[in-house]
Amino acid sequence: MSVIDVLKERGFIAQMTHEEEIEKLFQNEKVTFYIGFDPTADSLHVGHFLGMMVMAHLQRAGHRPICLIGGGTGTVGDPSGKTDMRKMLTDEQIEHNCNCFKKQMQKFIDFTDDKALMMNNAEWLLKLNYVELLRNVGAHFSVNRMLAAECYKQRMEKGLTFLEFNYMIMQAYDFWELNNRCNCKLQMGGDDQWSNIIAGVELIRRKESKPAYGLTFKLLTTSEGKKMGKTEKGALWLDPEKTSPYDFYQYWRNIDDADVEKCLALLTFLPMDEVRRLGQFKDKEINEAKKVLAYEVTKLIHNEDEALKAKQAAEALFGGAGNLDNVPTIKVAREDIGAKILDILSREKVFASKSEGRRLITQGGLSINDEKVTDIEMVIANELFNDNSLLVKKGKKNYYRIIVES
RNA sequence: GGAUGGGUUCCCGAGUGGCUAAAGGGAGCAGACUGUAAAUCUGCCGGCUCCGCCUUCGUUGGUUCGAAUCCAACCCCAUCCA
Numbered sequence: 072m073s074v075i076d077v078l079k080e081r082g083f084i085a086q087m088t089h090e091e092e093i094e095k096l097f098q099n100e101k102v103t104f105y106i107g108f109d110p111t112a113d114s115l116h117v118g119h120f121l122g123m124m125v126m127a128h129l130q131r132a133g134h135r136p137i138c139l140i141g142g143g144t145g146t147v148g149d150p151s152g153k154t155d156m157r158k159m160l161t162d163e164q165i166e167h168n169c170n171c172f173k174k175q176m177q178k179f180i181d182f183t184d185d186k187a188l189m190m191n192n193a194e195w196l197l198k199l200n201y202v203e204l205l206r207n208v209g210a211h212f213s214v215n216r217m218l219a220a221e222c223y224k225q226r227m228e229k230g231l232t233f234l235e236f237n238y239m240i241m242q243a244y245d246f247w248e249l250n251n252r253c254n255c256k257l258q259m260g261g262d263d264q265w266s267n268i269i270a271g272v273e274l275i276r277r278k279e280s281k282p283a284y285g286l287t288f289k290l291l292t293t294s295e296g297k298k299m300g301k302t303e304k305g306a307l308w309l310d311p312e313k314t315s316p317y318d319f320y321q322y323w324r325n326i327d328d329a330d331v332e333k334c335l336a337l338l339t340f341l342p343m344d345e346v347r348r349l350g351q352f353k354d355k356e357i358n359e360a361k362k363v364l365a366y367e368v369t370k371l372i373h374n375e376d377e378a379l380k381a382k383q384a385a386e387a388l389f390g391g392a393g394n395l396d397n398v399p400t401i402k403v404a405r406e407d408i409g410a411k412i413l414d415i416l417s418r419e420k421v422f423a424s425k426s427e428g429r430r431l432i433t434q435g436g437l438s439i440n441d442e443k444v445t446d447i448e449m450v451i452a453n454e455l456f457n458d459n460s461l462l463v464k465k466g467k468k469n470y471y472r473i474i475v476e477s
Numbered sequence: 478g479g480a481u482g483g484g485u486u487c488c489c490g491a492g493u494g495g496c497u498a499a500a501g502g503g504a505g506c507a508g509a510c511u512g513u514a515a516a517u518c519u520g521c522c523g524g525c526u527c528c529g530c531c532u533u534c535g536u537u538g539g540u541u542c543g544a545a546u547c548c549a550a551c552c553c554c555a556u557c558c559a
Binding site for chain 2: 329331426437
């Protein structure tokens with residue numbers, strides 16, 4: 072079975088420019104391909120995860136991925152799928168973000184011995200000469216066609232700046248550049264990148280009279296079509312400082328029944344037989360599949376040790392067994408004993424504000440050691456601690472262990 | 478540069494002098510039901526020293542006992558014209 076078949080079977084692929092030729096390409100040679108990542112934040116998030124999985128699959132099959140960090144394009148901002156213009160980032164921010172991306176990708180993709188490359192398009196884009204670019208590249212783009220592109224449709228109504236309009240051209244230029252530099256023949260990306268990818272494919276075919284290909288993978292959406300990876304705290308980050316492994320684990324543990332099989336196929340390396348077997352589970356049983364999903368995904372993004380800890384914490388909290396050592400913990404000082412629980416938990420950001428804390432308690436949404444807190448004025452008393460720790464539950468499933476720092 | 482319309486709380490969107498912390502919807506949160514799921518029902522949904530007070534309706538000034546609502550200037554957005 073070819074890698075492309077594997078990707079198809081697992082449900083990655085959305086569109087391909089030349090399906091048969093791409094399949095042949097992967098059978099006949101070691102293919103260099105690239106995926107671009109815009110450094111809009113200082114961490115990758117689940118949205119990027121899918122692309123990384125694709126790279127990993129292809130790398131395992133002996134092909135060579137290029138991670139292209141958009142240090143240059145990031146200064147412009149991709150208008151695809153955005154209703155509003157993106158905020159512009161400063162050069163320092165972009166550089167910082169690029170470095171963060173790099174670190175995270177290295178955990179996931181093997182960059183030794185040039186088995187994968189990491190590049191930054193700032194390297195060539197920032198040097199471009201405007202008039203030269205217009206003559207070399209601009210001549211190959213039809214504004215009429217660009218305006219008809221899906222990715223600009225929304226923005227045609229809302230307004231699109233010339234700056235953003237050029238994003239497509241820059242991305243096409245990237246592909247051309249990589250084609251020249253590293254014989255990169257294929258660009259991949261999320262399905263929202265389709266127009267941008269085609270632009271590059273066509274540019275290479277025109278300039279070089281050489282074949283170039285494009286492939287998009289499906290966006291990671293829930294069964295309801297919403298983007299996956301949104302949490303109450305914002306995006307689901309891959310950086311443990313921004314989203315703890317425990318929260319990360321819990322996100323997948325709590326996923327919709329309908330999305331379990333899809334996620335197992337896309338976000339883990341479990342064999343498809345196993346994925347299908349787990350996907351068959353119904354009702355209560357499907358929780359077993361969710362546990363596998365959560366564990367596997369956490370293991371990939373963080374590591375086995377963190378995945379295990381997250382799993383243990385979850386089992387201790389929800390299964391009622393095991394020790395609580397790995398539960399998210401808040402340390403308080405000795406002099407906090409006697410203070411109001413409301414004050415301490417607001418200070419520790421368990422509540423967004425005191426008002427929210429009050430509301431929560433009034434509505435019966437806060438428990439300490441499994442007993443509902445009914446008194447807003449309740450204080451943290453010594454008797455509440457067993458073994459120096461106390462368990463707070465906010466809402467249905469947010470747990471915090473509080474320990475006193477000695 | 479000119480004309481017109483518009484900028485309201487996380488998002489959409491009502492509101493044209495006091496009854497407005499501001500309708501309605503979405504998102505979110507909590508409770509019930511459950512399987513740490515979905516659906517459904519109920520409540521909440523600016524902040525605080527919370528039966529009271531403070532801050533918010535593009536910005537800054539002004540009119541008024543009182544302004545998101547009226548006036549002025551400015552900024553931004555959309556559409557048409559140049």
